[in-house]
Amino acid sequence: MLKKFKFTDKAIKALPDNPRTSNSTELEVTDTVTQGLKCLVGKTGSKRFLFRYTYNGRKQSISLGRLGDINVAVARQIAQKHRVSLGEGVNPKAERDSTAHLTVNEFFTEHYLPSIKKRKKTWRDDQYRYDVMIAPRLGNLFYRDLRTIDVQQLHLALADQVNKYGTPYAPATCNQALMLMKSMTKYSVNLGVIDDDVCLPVKLFRLNNARTRFLNVYEVKRLLTACREYSNKTLAGYIAILALTGLRCGEVANIKVKDIDVSKRVIHIPITKNGKARSIYLTDAMLSFIAHIPLTADNPYLFAGKAKGKPLGSARKTFIKLLKKAQINPDGVCLHTLRHSAASNLVSAGVSLRLVQEQLQHKSILSTQRYAKLTTESMRKTSEKLSELFS
Structure with missing residues (x-):
């Protein structure tokens, strides 16, 4: 067997176990691409990456890290980082040991947060979740002292904790905090701050993502009537545009006046959740709401917030008020329900899933199918159609 070759994930996975009759505990192979990068294979098939070097003679x-926790690309990246340290006269071991006293708070603030700011549009959501849900329980622990049971207890404790509205955190919200911890810890392993991913064994709460509550056509009509009659035209227009487009709340809130082309009857959405620009075509109903929205001279947003230069914040309280005015039971209804309702009503009206996918800008048709819940009437018609085939 070759002891030196170009490492690939496939080649490393295919390495045979170190023979049980071997005098050495582990079989060592060398990468021909990155100097000093090794892979050690145990007699039980365990594989781990190692960086060998010479410092001061x-x-x-x-x-x-172990194969599975990191791959060849990450191992090369870490090894190359250590080679840079050696070139600067720094012993990689000493540099690694300096991170032994990093607290979870320090790691998040000094390493993880700067990283996601450069690659994640929703980094502020992660910062909020960390500050509110994670930092109070785990923030002062040294990252190297963090145990799997600490993460498990955090996840379970959040399920009994109340949010700022005085209601318990939903399982999905608890999972978001756990996923943030998993992402942080995986990153800390990649950077060599800790050796093992202590979050890996902790399982997410099982969720039922299928929404059964949505507004039917008649409920949406009553809601739009309530929006027309409401005194705050900014809030009413925001809720109406959500209902009439199926856009996400953030996409509507961040519409700027310059993004609207009335002559071409188009709203340009520069950045969506998927990271792509898109356009929404304006209907007469949309234009009638937009026409009544008061513009603010020092605010570029169509739906201007109270803070100078900022978009509208939460419209949750107004939405509940308008639902009640429209004689709609608000239980199980949130602003995102309007997006779900738009998809459901379009599908029930016979619009193809492909067109609904395009309207909602889902990457996968599976996401659209999840929103396309059938109404009782459409199910009745389907049953009647089936009976007609045999009559």
């Missing part, structure tokens, strides 16, 4: 090594 002494041979030393540093563990990079």
Whole structure:
């Protein structure tokens, strides 16, 4: 077997176990691409990456992580980082040991947050979840002292905790905090701050993502009537545009006046959740609401918030008020229900899933199918159609 070759994930996975009759505990193979990068294979098939180097005339090594926790690309990245440190006269071991006293708070603030700010549009959501849900329980722990049971207890405790509205955190919200911890911890392993991913064994709460509550056509009509009659035209227009387009709340809130082309009857959405620009075509109903929205001279947003230069914040209280005015039971209804309702009503009206997918800008048709819940009437018609085939 070759002891030196170009590492690939496939080649490393295919390495045979170190023979039980071997005098050495682990079989060592060397990467021909990154100097010093090794992979050690145990007699039980375990595989881990190692970086060997010489510092001040002494041979030393540093563990990079196990296969599965990291892959070849990450191992090369870490090894290359250590080579840069050596070039600057710094011992990689000393540099690694300096992170041993990083608290979870320090790691999030100094390493994780700067990283996601550059690659994640919703980094503020992660910062809020960390500050409110994670930091109070785990923030002051040294990351190297963090245990799986600590993460498990956080996840379970959040289920009994109340949010700012005085209601318990939903399972999905608890899962979002856990997923943030999982992402942070995986990143800390990749950076060599800790050796093992302690979050890996902790399981997410099982969710039922199928929404059964949506507004039918008649309820949406009554809601739009309530919006027309409401005194605050900014809030009413915001809720009406959500209902009439199926756009996400953030996409509507961030519409700027310059994004609207009345002559071409188009709203340009520069950035969606999927990271792509898109356009929504304006109907007469949409234009009638937009025409009544008061514009603010020092605010570029169509739906201007109270803070200078900022878009509208939460419209939750107004939405509940308008639902009641429209004689709609608000139980199980949130602003996102309007997006779900738009898809459901379009499908019930015979619009193809492909067109609904385009309207809602889902990456996958499976997401559209999840929203396309059938109404009682459409199910009745389907049953009648089936009976007609045999009559």
